Amino acid sequence: MIKNKISLHDCFVQGKGNIVSNMGGEKVMLSIDNGKYYNLGEVGGRIWDMIALPVSASQIVTALMSEYHVGQEECEQQVLSFLELLMKEGLIQSE
Template identity: 60%
Template sequence: MSTLSFSEQEIIVQSQGFLASDMNGEKVMLSIDNGKYYNLGAVGGRIWELVAVPSTIETIVTHLVAEYEIGFEECRQQVSVFLQQLLGEGLVQVQAG
């Protein structure tokens, strides 16, 4: 697992080609291209919703800190790891800001 962190200038956005649905409070997705199934969970689903529009990691973390009981730095680290996993699966794209 990569421990790289996203820079403040990088923009993260959903990749196209995924069907997403809410199931029992968790976000589940299906890749149209390869048929692979993903369960992002509740918080992962919220992150997925936040990257529906191009967002920086700082924007994502700011939203999550306001919604959940977590400190900014801990949230930033966990979100960064999660986004790296999504990036590795091709679920999100990173653009220079």
């Protein structure tokens, strides 16, 4: 059974089989598994870097709030939404 929602306490790590490159300050990715290209953008690329090793969503939020001018509630919502998208596409794994 697949979990529908993720929480700030869940930990995530990059999935295998992705080719990632920096292009003009943004990260782009090719998934070998599904053959799709993704533009992660600047902040998405930063999140991707953070999940090279297992990390909780709350740790990601804390790091982004210290690096960018963003409120906690908005940051939490955006991070969880982004992680849910990556999970749905099979690009990350929950630990």
